[in-house]
Amino acid sequence: MSEIRVRRTPDLITAPLDDGAMIMDVASGNFLELNRTAAGIWDLLDTPNTVSGLCALVLDRYEVTPELCAAQIEAWMVDMREHKLIVVEQD
DSSP states (O other): OOOOEEESSSSEEEETTTEEEEEETTTTTTEEEEEEHHHHHHHHHTTTEHHHHHHHHHHHHSOOOOOHHHHHHHHHHHHHHHTTEEEEEOO
């Protein structure tokens, strides 16, 4: 899964919250609230990155095993894709 590149969908507005972030999809008018950890991963996608790159950055910030990190990021990606907030590209 490390060859997969992830980027934010264009035309999204992000607003920080005390305990996370709020994302608005301008095209649809939909909102999604992220908790602190999900918002942290979202911030890491300020520039496109690979799944393995995201895991490396998350492992530097949080005390978590590499296996749990990869599983959590993959679950996060599924949720973000369902909301059409990220684009996943296969190399």
